[in-house]
Amino acid sequence: MLPAPLRLLTIADADAAARLHASGFADAWNPASIAALIASETVLALGAEEAGALIAFALFQSAASDSELLTIATAPAHRGAGHASRLIAAALPVLAAAGNTRLLLDVAEDNAPARHLYARLGFTLDGRRKAYYTAGRSVPVDALLMSRPISG
Numbered sequence: 001m002l003p004a005p006l007r008l009l010t011i012a013d014a015d016a017a018a019r020l021h022a023s024g025f026a027d028a029w030n031p032a033s034i035a036a037l038i039a040s041e042t043v044l045a046l047g048a049e050e051a052g053a054l055i056a057f058a059l060f061q062s063a064a065s066d067s068e069l070l071t072i073a074t075a076p077a078h079r080g081a082g083h084a085s086r087l088i089a090a091a092l093p094v095l096a097a098a099g100n101t102r103l104l105l106d107v108a109e110d111n112a113p114a115r116h117l118y119a120r121l122g123f124t125l126d127g128r129r130k131a132y133y134t135a136g137r138s139v140p141v142d143a144l145l146m147s148r149p150i151s152g
């Protein structure tokens with residue numbers, strides 16, 4: 001099967017993106033917050049679509065020469081098929097062309113799929129925030145701060 005096409009998101013995608021976000025995170029972002037990010041000139045908003053439905057999305061926010069992966073989520077039924085990898089890979093040249101030299105993110109220490117994905121994509125550990133994630137957890141979990149260079 002051909003890979004799901006990637007496209008830029010518009011604010012019309014905010015509800016679908018919020019549903020995807022809620023499927024992946026205990027502290028779900030509301031559609032209005034997601035719409036505001038999609039509309040921001042500093043944000044690159046990418047999604048993957050299959051049969052007319054948004055099945056994965058990612059938001060990248062740039063400031064100075066750094067970009068930050070604000071969030072990324074794939075619908076549970078579509079995980080492990082490479083959608084998140086393709087979204088990040090597609091973003092890199094766009095972010096580079098906009099003058100970014102580094103992509104930053106943070107990830108919960110107990111998020112094995114995301115840590116596997118980021119390691120495979122060349123992100124390395126810069127530091128940690130102790131007990132940063134609390135939502136949906138009985139015990140707080142550290143945030144791992146990671147980055148990778150973006151080459152033009």
Ligand SMILES: CC(C)(COP(=O)(O)OP(=O)(O)OC[C@H]1O[C@@H](n2cnc3c(N)ncnc32)[C@H](O)[C@@H]1OP(=O)(O)O)[C@@H](O)C(=O)NCCC(=O)NCCS
Nearest residue numbers: 024072073074079080081082083084085107112113114116
């Ligand atoms: C993290 C997430 C975005 C990955 O999306 P995806 O479309 O499944 O990503 P990909 O298919 O490109 O890659 C996932 C990788 O994790 C691996 N993986 C899946 N479950 C795993 C586990 N329990 N432990 C380790 N690796 C795992 C997959 O095998 C795959 O690696 P591979 O391609 O080398 O085999 C998705 O799991 C998700 O939406 N999670 C909830 C939201 C979230 O945690 N976002 C990241 C916050 S930092």
